[in-house]
Amino acid sequence: MTAAIDIRAVTRTYGHATALDDVSFRVPEGSICGLFGSNGAGKTTVMSIIAGHDRPSSGEALVLGDTPFEHEPTVSRISFIRDNQRYPDNYQLKHVLRIAPEFAPDWSAEVAAELVEGFRIPAKTPIKKFSRGQMSAVAIVLGLASRAPVTLFDEPYLGLDVGARTVFYDVLLRDYGRHPRTILLSTHLIDESESLFDRVVILNAGRVAVDCDRDEARELAVVISGAADAVGRLCIGRTVLQTRAIGTLSSVTVTGDADEALLADARRAGVQVAPASLQQLVAAYGAPAGNAEEQTAPQPTRTTQQKEAAAA
Incomplete structure (x- = not known):
């Protein structure tokens, strides 16, 4: 380009x-x-x-x-x-x-x-x-x-x-x-x-x-929402960018897209999975360190330039 x-x-x-x-x-x-x-x-x-x-x-x-x-x-x-x-x-x-x-x-x-x-x-x-x-x-x-x-x-x-x-x-x-x-x-x-x-x-x-x-950007992260216990189990082994909780409900942003395995697990657990909106991506990746709503500080994603260099 x-x-x-x-x-x-x-x-x-x-x-x-x-x-x-x-x-x-x-x-x-x-x-x-x-x-x-x-x-x-x-x-x-x-x-x-x-x-x-x-x-x-x-x-x-x-x-x-x-x-x-x-x-x-x-x-x-x-x-x-x-x-x-x-x-x-x-x-x-x-x-x-x-x-x-x-x-x-x-x-x-x-x-x-x-x-x-x-x-x-x-x-x-x-x-x-x-x-x-x-x-x-x-x-x-x-x-x-x-x-x-x-x-x-x-x-x-x-x-x-x-x-x-x-x-x-x-x-x-x-x-x-x-x-x-x-x-x-x-x-x-x-x-x-x-x-x-x-x-x-x-x-x-x-x-x-x-x-x-x-x-x-639409493939960078998904948001898993529902009962906190079920959401927590579904997030095991995934990189958590941000967690928000209200009572017994939680909404967790994790890296990656909504593949078939994740969607199937979500259906069985009775929780919702949706691609992160741009607003949610900015909240997760752009939040300052120490934000109380963050569970894990987001790690920088690979940029377009890094991807081009890796492919060269």
């Missing part, structure tokens, strides 16, 4: 703190990749490096074949959207929309107008008086209307209600279909955004825990 984003053994330290620890993953050109993990897992740090706003302490980050840091030709092809954008005090929406095309050669006024209408962004109110949701809406307009070859969204819809988020998803998918580009999206709203993603990367404490395509 041709990688639009290629992160190679990247470590980023700040003094004695390690934000990223030997992180490697690739995002194929023209794909939508979800970047997940708990707060502090390293998502914003790796996005800042991809955007050229920061550089690795060691390792290499390539975007469209070049190192983005202090490389304007590459940075100009990246749109990085996060929730801390600031504007001059007198700016209204019209000022932002007037200047944005100067930094986005592929700017689409049509997409911008569609989003402004869908989000109902006030035209004459100074942006400094916008709510958090309205600020997020402006940021999304800039990100999607830019049609940048590489677009990064870091928690883009803080403060947006479900209707506005639906506008975002609909316009993203529709315009992506017309003008494919590479999109890396970090979000905690996993269940409602799951259908967007071609690929999944989960970070845990600055390291890659999962890196695979969406179909492979």
Whole structure:
């Protein structure tokens, strides 16, 4: 696969703190990749490096074949959207929309107008008086209307209600279909955004825990639910990622897929077996160490790059 984003053994330290620890993953050109993990897992740090706003302490980050840091030709092809954008005090929406095309050669006024209408962004109110949701809406307009070859969204819809988020998803998918580009999206709203993603990367404490395509992710783990004693017996010999219990019932996430032997054992035991949802995978593989709901700390799964190396 041709990688639009290629992160190679990247470590980023700040003094004695390690934000990223030997992180490697690739995002194929023209794909939508979800970047997940708990707060502090390293998502914003790796996005800042991809955007050229920061550089690795060691390792290499390539975007469209070049190192983005202090490389304007590459940075100009990246749109990085996060929730801390600031504007001059007198700016209204019209000022932002007037200047944005100067930094986005592929700017689409049509997409911008569609989003402004869908989000109902006030035209004459100074942006400094916008709510958090309205600020997020402006940021999304800039990100999607830019049609940048590489677009990064870091928690883009803080403060947006479900209707506005639906506008975002609909316009993203529709315009992506017309003008494919590479999109890396970090979000905690996993269940409602799951259908967007071609690929999944989960970070845990600055390291890659999962890196695979969406179909492979469906085979990483299953959830066994039912009477705690029966579930416990069925989990013997299996790698447990996470356990949740309510009274005499438990729900246990274990590695592997739902093969015929497991399904047969589950039927005999009177318990339920289902593939882990993306939300459950992120909870299991991305949970910080010491989470009270974890029975066993998840071990990193093999990444796509490791599988390719093993097959070579």
